Amino acid sequence: MSTPGHGHHRGTPALLAALALVLAACGETGGTAAQGGGDTSAAGATSITLYTCASDSTVQPVLQAFQKSNPTTHVDLFRAPTGQLNARVASDVRSGGLRADVVWACDPLTQQAWVDQKLVGGWVPPGATAIPEQYRTEDYVGVALLYMVAVSRDKAPAPQAWSDLTGAAYRGAIAVPDPSVAASALGALGWFAAAPDYGVGFYRSLKADGAVQVSTPDDVTTGVAQGRYKAGITIANSAYAAKEAGSPVAVTWPKPGAIAIYGPVALARRARNAAAAKKFISYLVSRPGQDVLAKGGSYPTLPGVQGPEVPADAPVVQPDWSTIAAQRTSMLADYQQVFAG
Numbered sequence: 633m634s635t636p637g638h639g640h641h642r643g644t645p646a647l648l649a650a651l652a653l654v655l656a657a658c659g660e661t662g663g664t665a666a667q668g669g670g671d672t673s674a675a676g677a678t679s680i681t682l683y684t685c686a687s688d689s690t691v692q693p694v695l696q697a698f699q700k701s702n703p704t705t706h707v708d709l710f711r712a713p714t715g716q717l718n719a720r721v722a723s724d725v726r727s728g729g730l731r732a733d734v735v736w737a738c739d740p741l742t743q744q745a746w747v748d749q750k751l752v753g754g755w756v757p758p759g760a761t762a763i764p765e766q767y768r769t770e771d772y773v774g775v776a777l778l779y780m781v782a783v784s785r786d787k788a789p790a791p792q793a794w795s796d797l798t799g800a801a802y803r804g805a806i807a808v809p810d811p812s813v814a815a816s817a818l819g820a821l822g823w824f825a826a827a828p829d830y831g832v833g834f835y836r837s838l839k840a841d842g843a844v845q846v847s848t849p850d851d852v853t854t855g856v857a858q859g860r861y862k863a864g865i866t867i868a869n870s871a872y873a874a875k876e877a878g879s880p881v882a883v884t885w886p887k888p889g890a891i892a893i894y895g896p897v898a899l900a901r902r903a904r905n906a907a908a909a910k911k912f913i914s915y916l917v918s919r920p921g922q923d924v925l926a927k928g929g930s931y932p933t934l935p936g937v938q939g940p941e942v943p944a945d946a947p948v949v950q951p952d953w954s955t956i957a958a959q960r961t962s963m964l965a966d967y968q969q970v971f972a973g
Contacts, residue, residue, distance in 0.1 A: 678908045679706040683721070684736035685714045686895060686930075690776065691736075693928040698915050705908045714742055714815060721746065729902055733909035736775070736897045736916075739815035740953045741960075743896045747771045752898035757914040766950050767894045767933045774894030775916045777931040779948065780820045780849075781890045783856045783871040784863035786880040793887040794830065797838060797863060804842035807852040807864035808835070812964060814848045816867055819893040822956030823949060825963050827888075832966045845971045857881055869929060872941055889947035894933060 684691055688711065695707050710720060710732070717737075724730045730751045737743035747753040753771030760773040767774030782791045789801050797806055809817035824830040835843075844861070846852055852864035853871055857879035868890065871883040897916055903909045915921040922932040926939040956963070 677704045677706060678905050679708060680733040680903070680905050680908045680912060681708045681710065681731055682734045682736060682912070683710050683717060683732040685712065685717050685738040685742075686736055686776065690925065690928055690930050693924050694916065694921065697920070697924045698912060701915075701920075702908075702911065705911065707912065714738055718742070721751065725749070725751070730900050733900050733903040733905055734897060734912055735900060736895065737772075738778075738895045739819065739893055740769075740772075740774070740896055741818070741957055742815065743772050743898055744769075744953075744957070747898065750901060752900050754901055755899045755910065757910065757917055759914055759917045762935075763917060763933050764935065768896070772896035772898035773913075773917055774896045774933045775922070776895045776925055777933055778816050778893040778895070779868040779885070779890040779931065779942075780816055780865060780893065781868045781871060782863060782884045782886050783853055783866045783874070784882050784884070785856060785859065785861075786882055788862040790882045790884045791863060791886050792884065794824070794834070796886065797865075798834070798841055800841075802841065802863045805860075805862035806838060806841065806843045807846050807855045807861040808838060808843055809849045809852055809865060810845055810847050811967060816849060816891075816893045817865075818956065818960075818964075819951045819953075820865060820891045821963060821967055822953075822959075823891045823951040825959070825966075826952060826955060827949075832963070832970065835967055835970045839970050853881075868931070868942075869940065873929075883941075885943055885946040885948075887947055889949035892948050892950055 691709065691711060695709065699705065699707060712720065714737070721730060724732075735743070735746060735752050737746075743752070756768060756770065756773045760768050763773055767777075782794070782797065784790050791797050811818040811821040821835075824834050825832050846855060849866040850870050852861070852866040853874050855861045856864050857874045868883065871881065875881050875883060897913050899906065899909055899913060917934065919934065919937065922934040922937040926932045926937050929940055931939045
């Protein structure tokens, strides 16, 4: 298992920037500019702008709780899938500079690209030291996790290991998300490609057994829930939501482990209200902020905070993000040869 910490994420800036333009983090839906709650007419009120790809169901409870405890700070929200978020950031840069004070990404590669462009970074809150080292660098800190897991139809056997997905039980009826679309799927590809017993050959075996590539993890979950596929690779939030909604699916965390993808938050280097922006980031990593995230259905990064369901002794593995950044082009090319056409 590889667990990158401080000093990682030193991939080629141009490569990372190019990567950022194609990533669309999983579970994201259409982008909107929206206002957080709060009263800007209050005496001494300040305003900060948050850019994020996290879902509304994740972000809104956090904004409401933060602004309740910080009534003089108003948070303006721009939320969009990663690709649209990159377009917004690029547009800002062309027209005078980043307009966000805080940027909350859905994967570390996208955030690192903005660090390399000198748009964000250079500060993390003192409370970040409570977050496990593999979920932070000196420029940003992870506040929420996605876990890549397996989802299967109730009548199909639940895969106990990732390798089980290449078995006859799922032949012609398995779905995988596209790593050129979903950040979580790219993280999964990166982990499988580096794992000694898997490699890109794992995907080759899946394809030989009739696996179908769909766009996002949510598409995998929907396809399995509707019976188009017997099993697939998706994110835990999506799979559990389908199960709770009554879909006939099972969720498993296959050995050697569910693949953890973290969503990092960074301070803009030219934040217009740095003090308020730092207060917001500090809140996100604090116990109260992590509690709100967990209650909203996100997996928190702070140890000891009770988030959504995690099976007892569920195994978890960590992608080596610096390796993924360095090898992304060749890795995706190898993968796309498997699923071409």
